[in-house]
Amino acid sequence: MSDLTRHFSQSEVACKCGRCRGGAKISPDLMDKLQQMRDAVGPIRITSGVRCRKHTESRTRPTSSHVPNDLGDGEGRCGHAVDIAAVGSGRRFRLLDAALAAGFVRVGIGSSFLHLDNDLSKSQGVAWDYYK
Numbered sequence: 001m002s003d004l005t006r007h008f009s010q011s012e013v014a015c016k017c018g019r020c021r022g023g024a025k026i027s028p029d030l031m032d033k034l035q036q037m038r039d040a041v042g043p044i045r046i047t048s049g050v051r052c053r054k055h056t057e058s059r060t061r062p063t064s065s066h067v068p069n070d071l072g073d074g075e076g077r078c079g080h081a082v083d084i085a086a087v088g089s090g091r092r093f094r095l096l097d098a099a100l101a102a103g104f105v106r107v108g109i110g111s112s113f114l115h116l117d118n119d120l121s122k123s124q125g126v127a128w129d130y131y132k
């Protein structure tokens with residue numbers, strides 16, 4: 001048992017800016033969905049979780065769902081997004097399938113990762129890419 005869910009720990013989703021203590025919370029609902037995916041597909045590698053306001057990415061994307069915010073969803077101030085490694089078309093498909101089955105309705109598809117979030121302040125039922 002890890003400290004967030006059965007298979008995920010705070011250290012895996014903590015902010016990696018190097019300027020904070022990495023203690024910012026992540027949405028429990030998001031982690032429940034991610035655990036459901038883990039149960040379906042096995043180990044999942046989180047490449048980015050919470051990003052505090054000091055994180056370099058937060059400076060250019062301050063409204064990102066990775067940045068802790070209180071959305072009034074009863075979870076308090078926490079991050080609402082993770083990026084997970086998704087390399088290869090088969091692996092990407094299995095992760096996407098599991099993400100939709102777990103109830104994610106906001107999905108970003110990168111060349112080597114998936115962005116999954118449960119940010120209720122943004123459009124629901126959307127999938128986007130990161131092509132320039």
Ligand SMILES: [Zn+2]
Nearest residue numbers: 015017020052
């Ligand atoms: Zn930080």
